[in-house]
Amino acid sequence: MIWFITAGKTMSSSQKKVIINLAVIGLLVAVVLTLRKLGIAEVLEPEWVDTYIRNTGIQGVALFIGIAALLTGMGIPRQLSAFCAGYAFGAVHGFLAAITAVTLGCVCCFWVARLLGQETINRRFPNH
DSSP, rough: OOEEEEETOOOHHHHHHHHHHHHHHHHHHHHHHHHHHTTTTGGGSSSHHHHHHHTTTTHHHHHHHHHHHHHTTTTTTHHHHHHHHHHHOOOHHHHHHHHHHHHHHHHHHHHHHHHHHHHHHHHOOTTT
């Protein structure tokens, strides 16, 4: 559990919520700025999808699945990848590409959590 302490006094739950919300907003702003700085934010632009994903064959599908799996694993809503897949590949093929990407992202998150968090969970819940 995280404890917030200021000048020897424990913070109220509403103060904790404000601090946590500000931290989340700050993290999101940092992620967006990092994506823009690295040039990754343009992946969400229709022109980029048209150039690198749409009508590029299996390479475009593989690139889409990799990027969408990574973004889904980072917590970007899966509806965004489903929308982009529908735009790039059409309804049926887009559905298949999106569901593959989301599943791959979830499997990767599972294994990362299992490998990095298993020891912590076993210490916290020793009887399970």
